[in-house]
Amino acid sequence: MLNLPKPPPPIVTAQTPSGSTHIRSFVHRRAHITPSQEQAIAEWLPRWSIRYQNTPLDLAAAFGRSAPTILEIGFGMGETTQQIAQARPGDNFLGVEVFNAGVGALLKRIHEHELDNIRIIQHDAVEVLRDMIAPGSLAGAHIYFPDPWPKKRHHKRRLIQPAFIELLVSRLAPGAYIHCATDWEHYAQQMLDVLSADPKLSNTCANYAPRPDYRPLTKFENRGLRLGHGVWDLIFTRRPQADAASNTKAD
Template sequence: MNQPKPPPPIVTAQEPSGSTHIRSFVHRRAHITPSQEQAIASWLPRWAITYQNHLLDLEAAFGRQAPTILEIGFGMGETTQQIAQARPDDNFLGVEVFNAGVGALLKRIHEHELDNIRIIQHDAVEVLRDMIAPNTLAGAHIYFPDPWPKNRHHKRRLIQPAFIQLLASRLAPGAYIHCATDWEHYAQQMLEVLSAEPGLQNTCTDYAPRPDYRPLTKFENRGLRLGHGVWDLIFTRRPQGDDAHDTKAD
């Protein structure tokens, strides 16, 4: 008599590794579809990198030497997939904590036969601190992070001075940080925090026009039709010697 097959395993972000920083996410049991579950079971070993407390060899992880862009909080992976398709000469390292998003992006990677995306399912602060060497990244994408709109929750927002100092130290000179949000107050905070980081310089007077490489999502299009604003910010890492911070900051 045939025994029923067990359901595919569901992975979760690993437990914190001793950090005391305020997290920009909370663990919750979100809905995950059968196809996302199956993608995790089938493709996680191929395209995911396990968090470890030592520096990641990016060339070994991607099987080639190429500029690497870090994307923090890729959601369902639609934007990640489209940018990676449009920029095949770049590597994209996506960091996300939620199972549904990881499963969705794994499915997209498989369906579109993409070889330039890798996933780490873990807290982005710890990934940056422990796995990314200083002066390494060619860019960083942070699109529509949780705005934590209530005043008492603003401390949970990802874009804070300590985080941006850490992220800036992991960028190569001339590399960029690209943030986008549809919350005006958060956009103002982003502009203030990024502008205050001595290692960065704004590419515009304040907010930047949306670059062609960042596609409009369905959610964003719907918001624009309703008259909601979207704010992009693009900053670059100053040349070596112009930084006020030691690039080994953590």
């Protein structure tokens, strides 16, 4: 009998991607996932996650309370999400991520730190915004270090594009904010151009914003700063409806 190697353990899939045809800002790949992350998905996904649906989500019911809700798109391993949620217990945080390892990592953090103000949707953020988030329902949105897609032919895959920002802004309440951060200067300039061009948004600074205290420095970011790499934050707020309308009319 041949002594064949054992097949790798199956990756736990928390959410099956849909068949939407828009250009995605991510590529599905078989990424490494640790046993503890798999276990966290198996044990805690039903408690802290929300399945994708094509109808608006009742945020108060999902969190068990009415509170300002912040959408975080692409939370990675969840370190920043956890720290911000701990520092701002009065806010709800809805994290959207597609990769199993990140979902498992954040589930572990939620359980270990006994956080009750985080919920997870494992799905494409464009579809979540379009189908699940009601207009005017968000108090803010965090988009930290999205994939920069540095090659020019891949720039179309970047998340921050005019159509996406128009959709995101429609889900913000007047006065709500968008906070983006990137360590790629070219992408930072594109973010600045796209956000500045939306008539319903107002920049809180002349150009880029200083990092606010609520966004912690990650180990990766600290290492980059020591090597002289730049990091650019952008914070825009949604104008009151009347201001946005008058600006559009004036243009």
